[in-house]
Amino acid sequence: MKKLLGALTCLAILLFAGKSGFSRVVERYCRKQPVITIFVHGSRPQIKCLVAKKFKAKPGLLPVKEYEETSHYAQVATILEQRSPEKYCKEHFYVFGWSGSVSFNVRKKMAKKLCSKVRKLLDAYKKDCGIYPKVQVITFSHGGNIALQLSDFLPFFDSQTIDLDLVLIGCPVQAATECMINCPHFSHITVISSKGDVIQRMDPHNLYGPRRDKKTRVFSRRFFDVDTLEPAVKSKITQCAITVNRKVLGHLDLGRSFMKHVPEVLDQSSKAVPGEILGVNICDPEFVFCRFYNIF
Numbered sequence: 001m002k003k004l005l006g007a008l009t010c011l012a013i014l015l016f017a018g019k020s021g022f023s024r025v026v027e028r029y030c031r032k033q034p035v036i037t038i039f040v041h042g043s044r045p046q047i048k049c050l051v052a053k054k055f056k057a058k059p060g061l062l063p064v065k066e067y068e069e070t071s072h073y074a075q076v077a078t079i080l081e082q083r084s085p086e087k088y089c090k091e092h093f094y095v096f097g098w099s100g101s102v103s104f105n106v107r108k109k110m111a112k113k114l115c116s117k118v119r120k121l122l123d124a125y126k127k128d129c130g131i132y133p134k135v136q137v138i139t140f141s142h143g144g145n146i147a148l149q150l151s152d153f154l155p156f157f158d159s160q161t162i163d164l165d166l167v168l169i170g171c172p173v174q175a176a177t178e179c180m181i182n183c184p185h186f187s188h189i190t191v192i193s194s195k196g197d198v199i200q201r202m203d204p205h206n207l208y209g210p211r212r213d214k215k216t217r218v219f220s221r222r223f224f225d226v227d228t229l230e231p232a233v234k235s236k237i238t239q240c241a242i243t244v245n246r247k248v249l250g251h252l253d254l255g256r257s258f259m260k261h262v263p264e265v266l267d268q269s270s271k272a273v274p275g276e277i278l279g280v281n282i283c284d285p286e287f288v289f290c291r292f293y294n295i296f
Contacts, residue, residue, distance in 0.1 A: 034125060034133040036092040037080070038118070039064075039073060042141025042170070042255070044100035057097030061117035064093040076259050084263035092133070094121070098146070102203060104176055104210055107142060111149035119156050136165040138262065140255045141200070144171025151183035163187045167262065170197055170254040172220030174205045175213035181224055182233055190269055191239040192262075193222040196248025226275050238269040244282045244289075252290040258282075 038061070044051050054072045064077045073095045080088035096117070098110045118135065125133045139147045147166050156162050166189045181189055193200065201219045206212050215225060223239050242249055242258070242265065249258060261282050272278040 033131050034092055034129060035087065035089070036094060036121070036125070036133045036135055037077075037088055038094045038096055038114075038135065038137045039076065040096045040114070040137060040139040040143030040146055041073075041098075042100065042139070042143045043102050046099070046101060057095055059097050061094055061096045061114065061121065064090060064095055067095065072256075079260040080262065083260060087136075087263060087266075096143075096146075100142075102142065104205075107146050108149050108152070111146045112153055114146060115150055115153040115156070122156055122162065132160060132162055134163040134165075136167065138167045138169070139171060140169050141251070142172060142203075144168035145174065145177045148177040148180040148183075151180040151185065154183065154185040166190070167192065167266070169258075169262070170194075170200045170251055172200050172203045172205070173222065173224055174203070174209060174220050175211040176205065176209050178213075178224055181226075181237060182229070187236065189237045190266060191223060191237070192242055192254070192265055193240070194242045194249035194254060195222065197222065197251045197254060199251035223277055231274070235274045237274075238272045239277045240265055240269055240272070240280045241277050242280050242282065244284055244287045246281060247289070250290055256290065257288045 041055075041057050044055070048056075054070055054075075056071075057073065058066065064074055067074045069075075069078075077088070077090045077093040081090045081093075096110075096114050098113075099106060122132050122135075125131075137147045137150075144166075147168065148171075150164075154164075162185075164186055166186055168189065169192045171191065171193075200222055203220045204218045205220055206216065206218045213221070215221065223241075224237065226234050226237055226239075229237070242254070244253075244258070244261075261284065264282060265280050268280050269278060
């Protein structure tokens with residue numbers, strides 16, 4: 001019966017819409033749902049001359065094609081597409097640039113701005129493709145806390161569910177945003193940290209933040225406390241402790257050389273048991289570890 005109804009529908013389209021109309025309908029029906037990737041950088045020095053040119057980000061949400069090929073973000077997009085073309089496409093890769101100020105208020109304002117920009121982007125995709133895309137957000141450092149604060153402004157649309165995956169790399173875990181992992185509009189959250197990352201823990205949020213973290217005296221944490229979460233929420237959170245060649249990584253290692261290994265870690269994260277931190281070691285003889293202290 002279903003096949004008969006399908007055949008009759010096709011016949012009706014041919015009769016009333018003509019061959020060109022039929023082709024458009026078939027094209028839209030077969031069109032694959034696009035996946036867009038948004039990269040959110042972390043905190044950085046407020047004196048612009050201290051930020052290397054390749055790491056400078058333009059304000060707002062812009063396609064990576066508007067960046068020079070030598071920029072860090074264009075290189076990340078290229079590497080991800082080469083490593084995992086089924087998940088990442090440079091044509092649908094965007095960068096959200098912000099001031100990088102270490103401020104709860106600034107990050108919340110940026111989350112609101114990002115949400116507004118993404119809504120417009122989603123509408124543009126719907127108009128062009130006939131379907132809303134999936135959204136994956138990759139963040140570094142405090143960019144992760146901007147992504148988490150999207151929960152205050154979601155959903156993007158009242159009548160349309162948008163898949164939103166978060167990948168938080170080296171994100172300082174803080175009381176003000178930790179509870180936001182409960183947001184039902186985050187379909188999955190992957191946390192990637194390394195026990196050698198000292199800078200990740202240096203933000204003394206307990207001294208100036210809006211909420212006090214009772215699990216630590218002053219500084220941020222590397223991983224979320226998921227023991228008290230509901231099973232449904234716990235099952236959508238994967239936490240990975242990363243090493244490369246059995247060595248722990250620093251903050252800049254995670255933000256630079258490690259980026260090409262993100263697809264590999266996400267593939268291995270499927271082995272994680274809900275509630276546990278999965279140890280993932282990457283074998284890369286050519287991995288370049290940062291030798292100098294720096295923040296970007």
